[in-house]
Every structure is written in C-alpha cells, then in structure tokens.
Amino acid sequence: MAVATLPHGATAGHADHGEVDQLYVETRALRLQGFLLFLISDCVLFSSFIFAYLYMRNSGQSWPPPGINHLDVAFAALNSVVLFGSGATMHYALENWKHNNFGRYAFFMIATIVLGILFLSGQAYEYTNLYFKEHVSWAGSGIFGASFFTLTGMHGFHVTVGVIYLTVLFLQSVHGVYTKDKYFGLTAGTLYWHFVDVIWVALFTIFYLI
Amino acid sequence: MVEHRTSAVTLGRGFWTATAVFAVLSALAIWFWTTTPLDIILPPVAAEPGAQIDSLLRFMAACGSALFIFVAGYIVYFAIAFRVRKDDAPDAIGVQVHDNHKLEFWWTIIPTAFVVLLSILSVRIWYGIQIAQPANGLTVEALGHQWYYTFRYPQIHGEITDEMHVPVNQPVVLNVTSADVIHSFWVPAFRLKADMVPGLINTIRFTPTKVGRYPIVCTEFCGTRHGEMDAEIPTENGKPNPGAQYFVVDTPANFEKWYHGWQVKNANASDALPTVSTGAISLAGGDAKAGGALFAQKCSACHAVGPFSQRIVGPGLKGVLHDPAHPNLVDGDPATPENVAKILQNGYKGDIGVMPNEAANGLSDKDIANLVAYLSSLK
C-alpha cells in the first residue's frame, strides 16, 4: 500500500520504467506476501506432525519402541550436508542473478538441482535400508514408523517438488522470462528452497539427535 | 479532529428507572438460584463432591442470570426508548458519542473481577474433586465395552457383568478404561464422569452418600447402540435392555451379601485373561494355498486381511505373525505359528469378542495346519 499512495515524484528514481513497473512493484509485494503466508501454513502442517510425534513419544511408552534399532545418524548427517550445501548454492545463484552474472547463476542453479537429487537418492537409500534390513516400515512400526516415514516422506515430497520447480525456473530463465529487475519467480524459488532446508533441521533434530 | 456533539449526553430518568427494574429482577434471579432446590434441572445429588458442583452451578447461574437480565434488559429498553418516532425528521441522527473511557474501563474491569472470582472458586472446587478426595477407598475398576460395562473388584475373581455395587459412605476410587472404543462413565446423580479411553486409565474418586439405584450413562459416542448404554432405556418390549447397568449404593450389610455372593460365584473364574492349554498340532506340510481358500470361506466374515486395527468382528490378520508392532497374540502368548494354531483350535474369548473354536468353525487338524501356513504367508 505504501507504494501505491506515493505520489509519482517519490518513485522518481525509477521514473524511466514508467507505469508498468509500478504494477510490477505492487504485484511483487502481493505475491511475496502471499507466498510467505503459504509457507507459514505449510510450516504448520509439518509442526502438527512433529507435535504429534513428540507428544506420543513422551506419553509413557518405552522408547525406542521394541524392534527398532538405531538409525544411521552418520549417513543422515552426510545427507543433511548435501541438502544444506544446496541451500548455499541456491543463495549464490540468486545473488549472481541479481548481479547479472548469468554464467555463474547457471552453474549454481544446476548445482542446486543436482544436490537436491543427490539428497533424494540418499533418502531413497536410507528408506530401502530401513525397510529391508531393519524391518522398519510405515504401517508396521508403531508411532515411530508412522511419524518417521510420514514426516520425512512429506519433506522428500517437498524436495521433489522443489527440484521440479527449480528446473522449471531455470528453463524459464534460460528463455528470458526473468530480467535483472523482474525475477520474482527466482525469489520465490529461493525462499521455498530455504524453507525446505529449515524444515529438515527440525526433522533431523527430532529423529536423529534426541 | 472531528468535533462531535457529546455535550448533550445525559442519562435521564427512564434510564435509571429501567436500571432499577433490572436490579430488582437480578436480585430475584439471584435469590431464586441461591435458595430453591434444583430438582427441576438436576437429579438429586447422591455423592460427596457432587454437592460442591451444585454450589458452583448456583453461583454461576446467579451471576449469569443477573448479567443476562442487564444485557437483554438494556437491549429491550434502548430499542424501545430510542426508536425513530413519527415526528422525527427522516434524516434524524442519534447522539454522536464515540466512546467513554470511564465506562469502557468499568465494563472491562467488572467482568475481569468476575473472572478472577470464578477462577478462584472453580479452582477450589476442582481441588476438592480432583486432589483432596481420599486416595484409599474401595478400589473398583470399570471397563467399557460395546455396549455394556464390566467391573472388577479387589477380592472377586474375574469380571462382574451385571451391576456395580458399593457400600454407602465409603470412599470409592474408580478406575475406568475401555476394551474397544472410547466410552464414558457418568452417574448423573454423582455429577461426575470420566471417559473410558482404550490404553489409558482415568480415575474418579467420590463417596456415595445415599442408598439407591442410579443409572450409569455413556456419554461418548461408541457405535450403533451407544444410546442403549443408559440404564433407564427400556427395550421395545418394555424389559430392561441387556446393557442396562445401574450403580447401586447399598447399606454395608447388603453390600457384604452381594460381595460375598460374587466371591462364591466367581471363585473359579480366572483373573488372567483365559487361555486353554492344548495338545500340539503338527503344522508340518501346511498348504498355504488351500489355507487361503479356506480362509475366504470360513474366516473372512470376521477377519480382514488387513492390519490388526482393521476390525470386522475380529482383528485384521495381515500382520498376525510378522508385524513387529504385534509381538503377542490377543491371549498374550508370543506370535508363533504354534500359538496361532492353539487359538484356532480352542477359540478365544477376549476383550474384543468371541473367536469360535475348531468345532464351531468345522476345522480339522489339517485345515488348521493349512490356515496357519496361509497366515504365515501374509506379510
């Protein structure tokens, strides 16, 4: 709103962009806010399952539940590093875009996507291991199996969506959909990717550390 | 700043008259709630902390009525006194007040004070009910079933299936839980209830003070015949329904008689969940395929091939032998093929219902071996 009430003079710095840019500035503000609110809702979805897991874990059952051995913390930590690494590359991708450095942008963007796929592969490996070696399953291992596979599965689903999303963004940017000044899609992609990282911090803590 | 005509604001005689009328009406309501017996809206109280709950209700109802009389009274009075009249100009407007900080202060503070008072009172009564009741009385256990209750007493073997008896004036510690879904144990005359949640034991403590028979009512939805878990519900032909169970407060002498009667009657009942020993069946050479066919024929009416929780009459049997979350069978024995065979042979009556034995199901030893082979092939 603040922007809309400004008289023309106040946006003089961008005067050369004319009216269309005013529209862009305002729509960007709308979309950014909408997107953040969406992420907040999504965060509540994860929080509910996390709350459920912690609640049941603490409500007097023996822990860890019978039949469940330890998780492979070392491997998961390695996989986490992959994911956090992709957060860093994503950050650099956006920065380079802002500085008009297309080559490095492309490098970091592809790196992010590759790291994301690597993380997913790691998760797939972990799942098969758990299922076939440790006999931990979604429906057959009590609240632990239920929470672990639901939460990490939801997270994995988000990463998958993210990988697809970033790929689309990358193709779009190659085709010149975004410019130096108008790149809201890339901002949203970055926010989303960082969000997925942050959720993983919480999941890693509750399942592997405590 | 906008200038408004607040100077003309005065309350006038009508207002004070109306206020006086509301005050009198409120006083009458308070008098009513604090003095009349509450028989028309509550069953007569028959246990110790029940009376405290009634006194809390009296307090809340008195204050609530007074509050409601004032709010509704002013609405009606203002609506009449400030209606547009015939001789008003069509664009006549009301007195332009925007707010009045003093008034707003008081109508925030007074409810706040009331809330504080109510909190103190409720916490005290809560303490009387939840904490200060005698901890060592007669300890009784009640189990909810679809759709009846059973009871367990300290020196009676097994379960009691008709009514619950306790002696008058002796503290009772009642532990409740459930064998299937959530039920609730409510005796309206005691004012107390606790939900019967499977896997959880809830406790209520009280002292019955009046000899009598009090209906037990289930207040948590538990399936088709939830409504009939109310002792006062007659069946179609006027007879008491089978789930009708009363809470009977006896004189000590009568209670002794009843108690002793059940001790004798249940002398041989087992406290443990019943298990029957059996001659072993040879499971070698069981044919899973034949077992599957047999299962579809004889078992699927009561069992799904799904997870344990997926009940038809009996539990789902998919994980019966291989599910780490299901290490033991319903009879408490470890989930091994031999023990499953034992259940098929002897049947089993547990919390969920009755699993027929081999005679009732028409099974030969070979059939049982095939069925067990089939069940072990489910994963």
Place this chain on the structure above:
Amino acid sequence: MSTTVEHAGGIADHIHPEPQGFIRRYVFSLDHKIIGIQYLITGFVFLVLAGLLAEVIRTQLLHANGGFVSNDTYNEVYTMHGSAMVWLVIIPLITGGFGNIIMPLQIGARDVAFPWLNMLSFWIFPVAGLMLFSSFLIGAPVAGWTEYPPMSLQAGPGTSMWAAAIFLVGVSSTLTGINFVVTMFQMRAPGMTFTRMPLFCWAQLATAPLLMIATTALAAALAALFMERQFGVPFFDPTKGGSPLMWQHMFWFYSHPAVYIMILPAFGMISEIIPTFSRKPIFGYKMIAFSSMAIALAGMMVWAHHMFTSGLAPYLQLPFMILTFTIAIPTGVKIFSWVATLWGGKIHYTTSMLFALGFLALFTLGGITGVFLAAVPFDLHVHGTYFVVAHFHYVLVGGSLMGVFAGMYYYFPKMTGRLMSEKLGKWHFWLFFIGFNGTFLPQHWLGMLGMPRRVPVYDPQFQFWNDVSTFGSYVMTFSILLFFINVLVSIRNGKKSGPNPWGARTLEWQIPSPPHYYNFKNIPTVYGLPYDFSQPLPYKGLEEELTDSPVHVGAH
C-alpha cells in the same frame, strides 16, 4: 489534492475488460462479488440439506424410543448435520461469501489480491461438499463431526471420504485466508489506514490467521486419520502404539479456533448493522477492533477445554480453564459496546436490525453457558450431554446463523439492487426467534438432568421437553422457508433499492447497487472513520460513481 496521486499506474489502475459470455462471467468468474454470491448460493443449498438432516434428528427424538430411522442412520444423520453445518454452511457463508462480497468494497479495492486463487478456493468447496454428501452412498461417517478414534477407525468407508472432503474444504479455507490477508494488507485505498478500516474488515482480518493456521493443523489430523484408515499407519490406534487423545488435541486445536472463524465475521456484520440503524457512530471502535484480535489470539490457546473428561492431567486442566474464562472479557467488551451504541440512537426497525438485536441477546446467553462449561467441575457433569448441544446452538444458530440472516437482509440490496420484503422478513424473524428458543432452551435442563448427546433413544422421563424442542424446530424450519421464499421472490420482484437504501456510510454503499465490475470508477481517498453520522462522508473521488461517466484508469 491532485487526483494523479491515486493513479500511480499500479494494480488499482490495472483493469481488465469485463469478460463477456455466461461462463466467464458467472461460472468461472474472477470477480470477487460474483464469487461471493456463488459461495452464498452454494452455502444456502447446503443449509437446506443440513437443516433437513436436523429435522430428521428432531423427528427421531419425538419419541423416547425413536423409531423414525435406525440407530445407524441416526448416527450418520447427526454426523453429517454437524459436519455440513460447520464446514459447508457457516464457514463458507461467512468468510467466502460475505467476506468476498463486502471486504474489497469496504477497503476501496477493485478485487482481492489473487482473483484466480479466489476462484479456485470457491470451486474446491462445492466439489468437497458433494464428496461429503455422497459418502451417504457408501455408508456415511457415524462418529460425530469430531470423529474420535478408535470409533472412527472402525466405522465404514464413508469416514475416509469425510476426511478427504473436509481436507479439501480446509485447503479452500486456507487459500481464502491468505488471499484476504494480502488484500487487506496491500490493497486498501489511499488514506484507508488500519485505524480507519471498517469493523467488518477488522473481523475478517482477525479471522484470516485462524483460517490459515488452525485449518492447516486440521489438515494434518485428517491426513493422519486417512492414512491410518486406508493404509494402517498407526497414529491413533492404541493397540498399535498410537494415541486416541492425540487426535483430540489435533482436532480441537483446529476446531476451537474454528468456532471463532464462525463467529468473528458475524460480529463484524453486527458492528456494521447496529450503527447504521441507530444512526450513531459505533461505540468504542478501537476496542471492538482490538478485541477481535484478542479473541482470535486467545482462541488459539484454549482447545483442551473440550477434553476435561478425557484424561488430561488434572493440573493441565487449570490453565485451559482460566484462559477460557478470560475470553469472556474481550467478548463482553464487544457486547457492551454494541448495547451502548443503541443508547441515544434513532433506531430503525428493519429486519436486519431485528436480527442484529436478537443476535446480541441470544449470543450473550450462549456465551454465558460457554463460561459455565469452561469451569472444570461443572463440565465434569455436563460434558457430552444436551447442555453442550444447547450451548453451541445458542452461539452457532443464535449467533452465526442469525448474523448470516442479518447480513443477508442488509447486503441483499447491494448484491441485487433490490430490497427484500420487510413484511415477510419480520415474520421470519419472530417465528425464528420463538422457534429457536423453543428448540434449544429446554436442552439446557435436559442435559443437566442426564440426557446424553448423540443418542437415538432416551430415558422416557425426558419425553416432554424433547417434544417441545421438536415442535420448536418445526417452527424454525417454517420460518427459514419464509426466508428462502423472500429471497427468491425479491430477486425478481423486490422494490428497487438504489445505491444506499439504509443510509449507511461505509464505502460499499457509495457506489451503485449492484456495483460495477470494476467496483469504483476512481479509487477514492479516505479521510476518516466511516461511522460519524454528523459529519460529511470522509471520502474524496467518489463524485462520478453514480453518474454515467466511464471508468477512470490511470492518469495518462
């Protein structure tokens, strides 16, 4: 004041031509006003269905031993009645319906922030509604709208359908919440600061976070229930290590805030109607706006008052009890402010005002019994009885539904350009008021005397008051029939209303009825609160609205 200031070339000036063709205009419309009306129509259709289910309930309870429908059918009926009334009637009517139609007009916007998303939110809703009702075909859910496991794990396949349908309604609500927040934050007309925003918008602003946050928590619970039922994933089944109480926490963490989703927007409408028909500024504007926020915030922290008997640790009961009590304070501030607004007014008895006054009285009574329930000792007696049923119908029917009726009589001219019949309207009000009290007042003592809820048969000693209740509900049904007749007749034959039949002062009444596609020819500038009847209107730039001049776009 140069008009160029408002025409900076932003969203406000970015107008697409009005689409032609029936489908784009009325079916897959992007226009918030049309979408709002779509919500209203769909919501009212579901009101009829859910209301008829209520009459099945009451007819069954005419006799102590039932006999109208079977036990299982009865259980399906009240489950669907409760679920449909909450998720398919009140929430969509009051947020999607009135929120969409009124809020953008009141803040001087041309539409909501994301029109396309708005259309999506709407279309999810009838689909979910049909899904919910079609579960009757495969064995509807039986365990009440609260669907406590393990009962809901045992029940027929309709329960999974129920979970999926409610999940979808939740998605729709969440999207609407996001849309409304962004609209109110970003798209207010110049000069429309938050402290000048009409109270209906404040109410929607307080509701939106509940829609976004609480609803998502419900989505998690529903997903878990669905996974447990369909794939055996053990969340709630105690025999497999789950916890039935977990569901109750997750469900009420949503459903207590949900009751404020259902009442806050009604509060908002009352805050518009009472000043208009009293010809007075609303008393205590700031306190009313602020208390909506306080209620929404506190409402997120009291959910366990539904679980006092279910095995919450005794010491945990106390904070929930006391926090619940405190909600009475901001609510009281509202009630007292509305009553004070009446004082010294020039009160016009339109049907809308009658419903608003009825709302004040009945909601107060329902709120007071709510405070009774919040007191743990008393709740131990009446939890799960008809006392609770009486409480929530006083707040939901006497509150939310009456608010919806008040809003309909008030905003109908704005939507259609025609007035509803006042004569039929008054019959509707009085029959409804009498029928309502006849139905639900006796349920208070039925509950205290010992009648549990969700039962198809009951102790014969309760027969008399149940009969009173049932006859009351028939009167209420008849009155609602009058309402529908009134709507249908008035759409075609009602008196022409003109732009502002009530002499109201908020922005939506300063433009034609029904408004143009683009709402405002010029986006107005706002200089003050809308409620000062002694002052000129605090808007500039509206001169052309009621003339034939074309829409003004940009300062080229």
